[in-house]
Amino acid sequence: MSRQGCDVKDIEATSDSDTGLKLSERMAHEYPPQTLQPNSQIELERLEEGAVATSEATGSGLPSDDNSHFVRDHVEAADDQFDGRSHLSDDFQTQNIDDLKEFFTEENINKRFRRTDSTDFKKLLEFKTMDGDEGKERTALSRVSEWFPILDWLPTYDGKEALQGDILSGITVSVILVPQAVAYAMLADLPPEYGLYCSLVPILVYALMGTSRHLCIGPFALVSLLVADLVHNALPEAEGQAYIDAVMLLSFMTGVTQVVMGVMRMGIVVSFLAGSVISGFTTGSAILIMTSQAKHILGMGIPRGSFFMTVYNIGLNISEVNPYTVLIGVSGAVMMYYIKEANAKYCKHIPVPESLIVLLLYGIVSFAAGLDQAPFNVPVVGSVPGGFPGMSIPAMTDTSTVTRLIQPAILTASIGYMVSISVVQLYADKLKYNVNPDQEFIALGCSNVMGSLFLAYPASGSLSRTAVCANTGGRTGCHNLIQAGLVILTLMVLTPLFAPIPYSILAAVVILALKNLLAFSEGKELWSLSRHDFWIWMITFVSTVSGGVQVGLITGMTASMLWLLRQTSNPWWAHLGRLPGTRIYRNVRRYNSAEVLPGIIVMRFDAPLHFANKDFFQTVLKRLEGTYFQAQAKHGIPMASGDNLTAPHEYNIIDCSGITSIDSSAMNLLREMVTDRKKRSPPVQFILCSCKGPLRTGLRRSGLTETIGEENMFVSLHQGVSAAELRIGANTVASQLAF
Incomplete structure (x- = not known):
């Protein structure tokens, strides 16, 4: 007769009490007590009721009391032996569900402890949005203040x-911002004044709409390079004013994209930029920026090109190097480096503006010595238009131009937000205040939309300037207003001072600012922490x-997404065994002492079960079923004869603690698997343990709860294993009594 199909009530008692005694001895030998712990009072009562019913049905001479005593004694012995062998600490052996003398299936949990109805659950999630702690409903002012936190x-x-x-x-950041703005405009292939324009209107708008108290937005080296690269690739024919118009259009489209993404709460999209992608991208970009500025340091007029083309052109025209520009650039970089080091040691709270000092110093030297004249011939900035930028709407009449700038706008919007929100969250966590990531998206987008109307190219947050703001006592967004005021002063009065500044000094300012972007140490660290993250970093x-x-950005994102898809479709899983003398289950590959349980396969699947990994789930379970007998033999399960073990496969127990949800495709597959296993000889049943709410809901709605059986769904893994062991033991008793 089938062991799996044998119910407790099918146990046939024997009239020979000695036979029962021998059976108990055989049970103790073949099925040691630990395979039955902890035992369920419900199962115990079922065993007793089955024994009584069988005794009455067969007319056996063995009193029902004897059979019940046999089962009860075996149960109590199992409990005593388990408690005696346990070597866990007292702190660990606290009262938990596995200690209770009752099996908690999902069915009796729902009956004993009132389960919240789905409609009630939805009501719990409904709430009125309140304004502050006063408990008042939102007013028109509170709605407006969400968009204007000021x-x-x-x-x-x-x-x-x-x-x-x-x-x-505000003053300290401004003296850093102005020289950086002029220098970063070069990276965007724009005249110097456009860096100042990027430091004006966007800052004012962010002061009104931003939730961060310390973020300083404006021109940023990485975004400046990104803008130039994207526009030149999308519109290679654009030059001069046509190029400037294209950049302004890109700025407008970038802002619109950021506003839309913020309103739709799509900040989560940026999370797909893995840390390894960002680190590899910024490090590679820093190398590109340094290479692009090398021509200014060397005083060479080579065309814009890729990294290898730039290196080739430098080597090809090495005879054209201007020693004066090299001397100015290198000496200026060394001077700024040592001033910055002195700031770190002696002027942490109010740093000396090294960039401004060096710019002014070399501007004076250049003006006094006439460095732009022969015999020096040092390239200088030249005339910089002053005054407040006039308002102009970016030209959007050419649909072809707009179409070709859609992808660059999305990339610029994503990178700009990623740079900004990382700085925002860093200082919000450090200084213990709250920010709204979606509102940051909207604020940055509005800054770029309004900025594009006043000749500003895409702005983003700056880590270095934000750090200075926080270290010098910035408390609110008011510092942005101070910065904007000083930029206006610069545009109105101070622009003539930029004319004699050598380009090599601006290049030195850019290169020195790249220190925080170089992350080779992070790549080295990834090699020891996570090899796949390292390779994503290296590919990017x-x-x-x-x-x-x-x-680089698209390649890095693609590599990251492919790895994510691989992890999703081939998630981690484990074949579990029980550690001797405990109720702890661990991966048998990691713990050689973990016991593979007779008649049972215990598997843990660590991912939501869905269409992308359902076939992998089936493949893994089939692999475990195919190697079941080898696993039993490896762990010392005795063989009866040939390939047949004394403990045939009867249960597939799935630890669902890592399965957070299930979709319809996986439901259909699971139904097929359950139905197929029931048709085997002996039949194999599924037991699901530790199912989370969304998984239970999916199983119930699909009818899988009835297919699997609510009596086969347990609240903990150990209870599910114990129930399976007890049933196997009962079936073994029934089979041997019948024999």
């Missing part, structure tokens, strides 16, 4: 304490250096 903090602004810090940080870095920022 309305929240400005009415309560502390002019005595906060104003001093904001003024100091190499593709960025060799193919440019657009190719």
Whole structure:
């Protein structure tokens, strides 16, 4: 007779009490007590009821009491032996569900502890949006303040304490911002004044709409290079004013994209940029920036090109190197480096503006010595138009241009937001205040939309300037207003001072600012932490250096997504065994002492079960079923004869603690697997343990709960294993009594 099909009530008692005694001895030998612990009072009562029913049905001379005593004694012995062998600490052996003398299936959990109805659950999630702690419903002002956070903090602004810090940080950041803005404009292939334009309107808009107290937005080296690379690739024919118009259109489209993504709460999309991709991309971009600035340091007029083309052209025209520009650039870089090092040691709170000092110094030297004249012939900035930028709407009449800039706008929007939100969250966590990532998306987008109307190319957050702002006492977004005011002053009065500044000094400013972008140490660290992350880092870095920022970014994202898809379709799983003397289950490949249980396969699947990995789930389970007998033999399960074991495969127990959800494709496959195993001889049943709410809901709605059986769904893995062991033991008793 089938062991799996044998119910407790089918147990046939024998009239020979000695036979029962011998059976108990055989059970103790073949099925040691630990295979039956902890035992269920419900199962115990079922065994007793089955024994009584069988005794009455067969007319056996063995009293039902004897059979029940045999089972009860075996159960109690199992409990005693388990408790005696346990070597866990007292702290670990706390009261938990596995300690209770009752099996908790999902069915009796729902009956004993009232399960919240799905409609009630939805009501629990419904709430009125309240304004602050006063419990009042949202007003028109509170709705507006969501988009303009300045309305929240400005009415309560502390002019005595906060104003001093904001003024100091605003001035300090400004003296760093102005030279960086002029230098970064070169990276975007724009005239110097456009860097100042990027430092004006976007900052004002962000001051009104940003939720960060310290973020300083404006021109940023990485985004500046990205803009130039994307526009030149999309519109290679654009030159001069046509190129500037294309950049302004890109800025407008970038802002619109960011606003739309913010309104749709799509900040999560940026999370697909893995840390290894970002690190490899920024490091590769830093190398590209250094290479692009080498021509200014060397005083060579070579055309814009890829990394290898630039290196080739430098080597080809090495005889044209201007020693004066090299001397100016190198000496200026060394001077800025040592001033920055001194700042780190002696002027942490109010750093000396090394870039501004060096620019002014070499500007004076250049003007006094006439470095732009023979015999020096040092390239200088030249005339910089002053005044507030006039308003102009980017030209969008050419649909072909707009179409070709869609992808660059999406990439610029994503990278700009990624750079900004990483800085925002860094200082929000460090200084213990809350920010709204979606509102940051909207604020940055509006800054770029409005900025494009006033000749600003795409702006983003700057880590170095934000760090200075926080270290010099910035308290609120008011420091942005101070910065904007000083930029206006620069545009109105100080632009003539930029005319004699050598380009090699601006290149030195750019190169020195790239220190924070170089992340070779992170790549080295990834090699020891995660090899696949290292290779993604390396692929992104190499593709960025060799193919440019657009190719590098897309390649890195593709590599990251492919790895994510591989992890999704081939997630981690484990064949579990029980550690001797415990109720702990571990991967048998990691723990050689883990016991493979007779008649049972225990498998853990660590991912949501869906269309992409359902076939992998089936393949893994089939592999475990195919190697079941080898696994039993490896762990010392005795053989009866040939390939037949004394413990045939009867249960597939799935630890569902890592399965958070299930889709319809996986439901259909699971139904087929359950139905197929029931038709085997002996039949194999599924037991599901530790199912989370979404998984239970999916199983119930699909009818799989009935297919599997609610009595086969347990709240913990150990209870499921114990139930299977007890049933196998009962079936063994029935089979041997019948024999």
